[in-house]
Amino acid sequence: MVGLLGYALYKQSIREDRSRGRPVDGSTRDPSPTTVSVFRHSADRILQEFAASAIEEARPDFERSSLASKIDAMESRITSHVDRRTSGLAAILQSVAAWFVTVILTIALLLALNTPSWYPAFMKTIGGE
Secondary structure, X not given: OHHHHHHHHHXXXXXXXXXXXXXXXXXXXXXXXXXXXXXXXXXXXXXXXXHHHHHHHHHHHHHHHHHHHHHHHHHHHHHHHHHHHOOHHHHHHHHHHHHHHHHHHHHXXXXXXXXXXXXXXXXXXXXXX
């Protein structure tokens, strides 16, 4: 890649020299080692600058992508947790347990108040005595 870009820069400089009317040495087909080194170094610098700018330009996308994947992972964990905690069987068991605790607390409250009038009214309601 560096060699191709260096060669393109070399050819571009020849074209620019010709367009400005400068004499171009056409006797040698290959450029000198010094010329090759200069254009390869320029090509390397251009490619490094391009790579750095491409990375810097893409950085917000990388950060958004990373954040989005973290949010998706957390959403999956939360959904899994909620699904486990709110399954049909778990909801039924919680309702039955809550009903049972409510009944026990109601009976304990009535016994603690020692209200004599609740027992005859209860027996009358269920059809006893």
